[in-house]
Amino acid sequence: xxxxxxxxxxxxxxxxxxxxxxxxxxxxxxxxxxxxxxxxxxxxxxxxxxxxxxxxxxxxxxxxxxxxxxxxxxxxxxxxxxxxxxxxxxxxxxxxxxxxxxxxxxxxxxxxxxxxxxxxxxxxxxxxxxxxxxxxxxxxxxxxxxxxxxxxxxxxxxxxxxxxxxxxxxxxxxxxxxxxxxxxxxxxxxxxxxxxxxxxxxxxxxxxxxxxxxxxxxxxxxxxxxxxxxxxxxxxxxxxxxxxxxxxxxxxxxxxxxxxxxxxxxxxxxx
Numbered sequence: 001x002x003x004x005x006x007x008x009x010x011x012x013x014x015x016x017x018x019x020x021x022x023x024x025x026x027x028x029x030x031x032x033x034x035x036x037x038x039x040x041x042x043x044x045x046x047x048x049x050x051x052x053x054x055x056x057x058x059x060x061x062x063x064x065x066x067x068x069x070x071x072x073x074x075x076x077x078x079x080x081x082x083x084x085x086x087x088x089x090x091x092x093x094x095x096x097x098x099x100x101x102x103x104x105x106x107x108x109x110x111x112x113x114x115x116x117x118x119x120x121x122x123x124x125x126x127x128x129x130x131x132x133x134x135x136x137x138x139x140x141x142x143x144x145x146x147x148x149x150x151x152x153x154x155x156x157x158x159x160x161x162x163x164x165x166x167x168x169x170x171x172x173x174x175x176x177x178x179x180x181x182x183x184x185x186x187x188x189x190x191x192x193x194x195x196x197x198x199x200x201x202x203x204x205x206x207x208x209x210x211x212x213x214x215x216x217x218x219x220x221x222x223x224x225x226x227x228x229x230x231x232x233x234x235x236x237x238x239x240x241x242x243x244x245x246x247x248x249x250x251x252x253x254x255x256x257x258x259x260x261x262x263x264x265x266x267x268x269x270x271x
Contacts, residue, residue, distance in 0.1 A: 001035065004173045009039040011180065012234050013097060013148045014226045017044040022075060022083060022091060024050040024098040026057075028105030029152045036097070048091055054104050055116055061125045069125075070132035073103040077136070077143045093145060095226070100149035100233060102130060106156045147231040175235035180225055183237035187221045190239040195219070200243075210250030212243040 009015045021040055025033045033051055040047050052060075052072060060069045068086050070076075075083035075096060082090040104111070104126065111118050140147055153172055158165045194200075194214070201211045222229055224236045 001032075001173070004176045005032075005035045005039050007176060008234060009036065009043065012176075012224050012226065012232060013095065015040050015043045015045050015095070019045045019095060020091070020093045021045050021047045022050070022085065022093045022096045022098075023047055024073065024075075024085075024096075025052075025150065025152075026099060026103055026105045026154070027051055027053045028155055029099070029150075032152055048085075048093070050085060050087055052103070054106055054111060057103060058116060058118065058122055061122060061129065066125045066128035067132045070129045070136060073129070074098055074133040074136040074140070077139050077145065081143070081145075083140075083145070095146045095148060096140065097148040097150065100151050101154055101157060103133070104156070105154050141231055146226050146229075148226060149231065149233045149236075151233055151235060172235065178224070178235065178237070180223055184221075184223045187223060187237065187239045191219055191221070194239075194241075204253070207251060207253040210248060210252055212249070213247035214241055214243055216244045217242040 015021065023033065023037055023040065030051060033049075037047060037049055050072060057069065057072070060072065064086075071084050071086035075085045075091075078084055078090060080090075082092050083096065084090050137147075151172075153165065153168045155165055158168045198215050199211060199213050201209075203209045219239060219241045222232055222236050222238050222240070224232050224234060226232050
């Protein structure tokens with residue numbers, strides 16, 4: 001595990017002496033987060049950490065607005081370039097490292113087996129929290145602050161599909177140790193395939209059939225390295241571009257785990 005932590009901090013996040021870091025996450029990953037924290041401190045970075053439990057997050061939601069509580073998970077950029085984390089004073093930071101996945105460690109079903117009584121009102125607030133967090137993330141992506149988004153597997157995301165959490169964490173660690181040069185090479189191949197295309201069609205057996213145009217916007221590459229990127233997912237690696245506005249047409253069938261769809265019913269989504 002220590003080699004994984006060192007690679008994340010030194011290679012993926014490019015943590016340097018004196019950098020101001022905001023590190024946040026759910027307690028289900030506390031051992032992992034604590035190792036990250038210690039490694040960042042060994043690099044002489046200035047770290048503000050914020051770790052929470054499911055119980056604490058539900059309690060905060062019951063006494064505060066979802067928009068405010070979302071700032072614990074993904075801080076909000078302010079007009080003067082600092083971040084508002086809700087539980088702290090406004091902070092000036094160089095990098096934010098937080099979970100990309102839902103800020104609860106357990107699903108509603110799993111929470112019901114604990115001493116946390118989650119009500120329908122809590123669920124509504126959690127959905128609003130997710131939307132506010134994603135909105136904060138989009139705003140941060142247009143700021144000078146660099147983002148490291150941890151895709152560390154939660155208990156709920158693994159066990160609801162009947163996988164063993166420990167085995168999935170092992171696969172996660174393998175992905176972290178992937179060769180960055182190989183990721184860059186694959187990204188270049190993907191870009192070469194699409195760069196001269198002007199229209200894209202996406203279909204799947206479950207019913208998705210959408211078309212959209214590309215070409216108006218610059219391609220971006222995420223190589224799991226913050227040196228030349230403003231944001232990385234860990235693990236990650238992708239080539240991506242924004243579709244041309246108003247060019248989308250068709251039907252999208254999606255899981256409701258996607259935050260933007262989380263307040264809709266299970267049905268086809270048309271643009």
